[in-house]
Amino acid sequence: MEKLPKIGLPILIGVVLLIIVLAKSAVTLDSGHAGVLYETLSGGVDPEKAPLGPGFHVIAPWNRVIDYETRQQEVAEKMAVLSSNGLDIKLDASILYQPEVKSLGKLHNQKGEDYLSRVLQPAIRSAARSVVGRYTPEQLYSSKRDAIQEEIFEETKKLVEPQFIQLNDILIRDVTLPSTIKEAIERKLKQEQESLEYEFRLESARKEAEKVIIEAKGKAESNRILSASLTDKILQDKGIEATVKLSESPNSKTIIIGSGDSGLPIILGNQ
Known part of the structure; x- marks a missing residue:
């Protein structure tokens, strides 16, 4: 130095x-x-x-x-909620979210870095309890799952968007019911499916029977009209036309004019 x-x-x-x-x-x-x-x-x-x-x-x-x-993030959330009849239901969900970039200063001042645990998770738990409480276990397990997922998303979105969090989606991955309730629902759904199949077979048989009846009626009506139109005069004319055509044939034959029923000719020959 x-x-x-x-x-x-x-x-x-x-x-x-x-x-x-x-x-x-x-x-x-x-x-x-x-x-x-x-x-x-x-x-x-x-x-x-x-x-x-x-x-x-x-x-x-x-x-x-x-x-x-600021990219989209995912957090898994397991929730215990009650159905409309008071049964314990477990939901396994994924939350897709991200902070509003333009409002990061407000988010930091009002909620802090741990906004996930302070805002988002409590909001989805509250929304899930509210929504699931409107439905029965059977609806949760089968027909209404998509509707329930959408309702939870919409209610959570209303809670978090004013707090500078962008909610992109909520996905219900699994719904867990008490085993006895699940088995009972599955038995009921199976019985309903079998009943629908039986009704379908009955309906198919009924339609086939109606088709046969309609065809038979049509055929009978056709025969009735045909029978009504075949007068003696028409038969005689047809017989004469046939006699003329046969007479022009090269085959040997004997035709006795006016000797048959209703005056129709009798045709004698080898053919």
Whole structure:
């Protein structure tokens, strides 16, 4: 150190201090993240100031940046709720959410970094209890699951959106009922399916019988009309037409005119 010029030592110290200050002042945010600037000398986070985006930032060394992930995130939630008739139901759900980027300052000031446990999870539990309480176990297990999922989503959304959280979806992965109730529902559903199949077979047989009756009636009506139209005069005319055609045939034959029934000719021959 004694060999350093007198002016060189202050420069060296200044460079070291500058490096330390830059190290404390430099902040890098990854893609899918945003930063809330906490200004120590200005009373904390300004909720109206836009958050810092991904990339490299230099801030005053006495300030700090709170890093928030802004991409869609998923959290699994297992809930115990009651059906409309008071039975214990367990729901296994996935919540897809993300913070509102433009409102990160407000979210930080009002809810903090642990907004998931403070806002989102209590909201979905409350919505699930409210929605499931309107339905029977059978509806939860079978026909109404999609409707229930949508209702839970809509009610949760109403609760969290005013608190600067964007709710993207809620997926009900599983509904667990007491085993005795589940078995009873499955037996009932099986019986209903068998009953529907039996009714379908009966309906098919009824339609086939109606088809046969309609065809028979049509055939009988056709025969009636045909019989009514075949008068003696028509038969005689047809017989004469046939006699003329036969007489033109090269086959040997004997035709006795007016000797048959109703005056029709009698045809004698080898063919």
